[in-house]
Amino acid sequence: MEIHEGAAVASDSVLDFSRLSLTTFNLNSVSDERKRDTKQLYLNYNRLGSLPSSVSLFCNLEFLDISNNGLSAICEGITRLTRLKTLIAKNNRLDEFSLPKEFGSLQLEVLNFSGNRFEEIPLQCMKLLRLQSLSFGGNRLKSIPDEIENLTSLELLYLGGNLITAIPPEVANLPYLSYLVLCDNRIQSVPPQLTRLHSLRSLSLHNNLLTYLPREILCLVHLQELSLRGNPLVVRFVKEMTYDPPSLLELAGRTVKSRNIPYYPYDLPSNLMRYLDLASKCPNPKCAGVYFDSCVRQIKFVDFCGKYRLPLMHYLCSPECTSPCSSNPQSDAESEEESSVPAYRLQRVLLG
Amino acid sequence: MEHTEVVKPESLDELIKILHKIFESDSINVEEVQDIMEAYDSNPQDWMRYAKFDQYSTFDGCSKKSNRTWKNRYTRNLVDEGNGKFNLMILCWGEGHGSSIHDHTDSHCFMKLLQGQLKETLFEWPDSKSKGEMVQKSQRILQENKVAYINDSIGLHRVENGSHTECAASLHLYSPPFQSCQTFDQRTGHRNTVKMTFWSKKGERTPFETAFSQENN
Numbered sequence: 001m002e003i004h005e006g007a008a009v010a011s012d013s014v015l016d017f018s019r020l021s022l023t024t025f026n027l028n029s030v031s032d033e034r035k036r037d038t039k040q041l042y043l044n045y046n047r048l049g050s051l052p053s054s055v056s057l058f059c060n061l062e063f064l065d066i067s068n069n070g071l072s073a074i075c076e077g078i079t080r081l082t083r084l085k086t087l088i089a090k091n092n093r094l095d096e097f098s099l100p101k102e103f104g105s106l107q108l109e110v111l112n113f114s115g116n117r118f119e120e121i122p123l124q125c126m127k128l129l130r131l132q133s134l135s136f137g138g139n140r141l142k143s144i145p146d147e148i149e150n151l152t153s154l155e156l157l158y159l160g161g162n163l164i165t166a167i168p169p170e171v172a173n174l175p176y177l178s179y180l181v182l183c184d185n186r187i188q189s190v191p192p193q194l195t196r197l198h199s200l201r202s203l204s205l206h207n208n209l210l211t212y213l214p215r216e217i218l219c220l221v222h223l224q225e226l227s228l229r230g231n232p233l234v235v236r237f238v239k240e241m242t243y244d245p246p247s248l249l250e251l252a253g254r255t256v257k258s259r260n261i262p263y264y265p266y267d268l269p270s271n272l273m274r275y276l277d278l279a280s281k282c283p284n285p286k287c288a289g290v291y292f293d294s295c296v297r298q299i300k301f302v303d304f305c306g307k308y309r310l311p312l313m314h315y316l317c318s319p320e321c322t323s324p325c326s327s328n329p330q331s332d333a334e335s336e337e338e339s340s341v342p343a344y345r346l347q348r349v350l351l352g
Numbered sequence: 353m354e355h356t357e358v359v360k361p362e363s364l365d366e367l368i369k370i371l372h373k374i375f376e377s378d379s380i381n382v383e384e385v386q387d388i389m390e391a392y393d394s395n396p397q398d399w400m401r402y403a404k405f406d407q408y409s410t411f412d413g414c415s416k417k418s419n420r421t422w423k424n425r426y427t428r429n430l431v432d433e434g435n436g437k438f439n440l441m442i443l444c445w446g447e448g449h450g451s452s453i454h455d456h457t458d459s460h461c462f463m464k465l466l467q468g469q470l471k472e473t474l475f476e477w478p479d480s481k482s483k484g485e486m487v488q489k490s491q492r493i494l495q496e497n498k499v500a501y502i503n504d505s506i507g508l509h510r511v512e513n514g515s516h517t518e519c520a521a522s523l524h525l526y527s528p529p530f531q532s533c534q535t536f537d538q539r540t541g542h543r544n545t546v547k548m549t550f551w552s553k554k555g556e557r558t559p560f561e562t563a564f565s566q567e568n569n
Contacts, residue, residue, distance in 0.1 A: 090517045091517055114447070114516055114517040115516065115517035135447075137447055137448070137516030137517060138515075138516035138517050158447065158448075158516070160447065160448045160516045161448070161516035181447075181448055183448050184448070184516070204448060206450070225425060227450070229450075229538060233539065
């Protein structure tokens, strides 16, 4: 049985062709039997400009590492590797045009494209329904596609080190997402819908452009680790100064709602029915008020585990409507009472 | 000044033997320890068994689902207890992992890069009166095999793996050993004491050290 000179064979099913300065991958030296038996193939740290289509001859391949080459495209032959579960292709020259058309048909569970030149996540990747771990760290992504919600098996999503400006609320539709890395991006706000990520254990948001967090973040019951350093988080109590006085329509709507005046479809045109249904409750528990469009943004601090003061944002129906404990805005001892978060939540906050 | 000949340790085990000898005496020559640690050329075969990269990256090439525990932070893996004079451990940093700003509880701290790169940012101790942003002194990127030294009189530091593609591993020596330290909020200088825990000891995973571990420094 001929093996390429220099290749290490750790066990029958592992073929290690890494770090051999290969410019091409000549499969002729590998016997047919070996090709059938190989489950893990290492081709990382070579100088491959392209991956030969004949890689598909490794018909039982489960793990393929082609990292640290000069690959600018992935051959179509890879889609014939029906057993492939893990593909590691870090540090190449791949972009969103590099993937073969049927890439989405693979049964991948782990996919790592970090250190490439992707400006967007290709749609073929959104078809990998078995995907549990996805990394596009250190690319040039400007956004996260809404279709990310299709990856219903996803547990880990690594998007650190890109140019992402916003998190689509569709991320919250990933039921098993445990580990979400968004550090080193340009994110200005976190959508409150993320509170639906009941499985989230770890959230990495350091080095972004966050000035506050939505108060819903307190609802992430299983969150154990949260990194927030390197964000321009508001340190002192900030009250939003601008406040547009409510319109007549809004004042009427507030009166109807807060006085529980009954109304029926035959009383009102449908557009006013819809308007009244949009009323939001003022989060101040001592206030029974509602608001429609006109509300005051207020940043409140929450003491996380006795360690930090995180600015959380919530809406109030009017500037006069404050929560019970905000009497001294400059006080360091200020803490959130209305939603009493047990101290054992958010055990380790990597704020420092 | 006379330099004693530095014997080049050929393996991690040899380095540990030499360190035991050096630490027999009660006083430490910082340069001597730094030199001997730097003289050891990192060989993953020596330390792989301690390097618990227990997170998503398929570092070991086979990620059985039961072995995967997603972690947002680095792991501390004890290698040797130095006859009570020092603790030697390997820290494994996944992509993007970083530490808090922390002190070293009056101990010497030596840190050697075994693999990858780490960014070290030095900070001044915060003034107990001032409540502003902490003052950064300097920043550097440590390359493989280099050894950095710090103690409380030099200042505080934050250590980070800034890479989004590569893991990093570092060898740390603390003398005398310590179990807790202070962490600092960069925005306010607010400090907090935390207990330090080990992810593994001598290559064995130690998950039940404390019920609620607070910080892996």
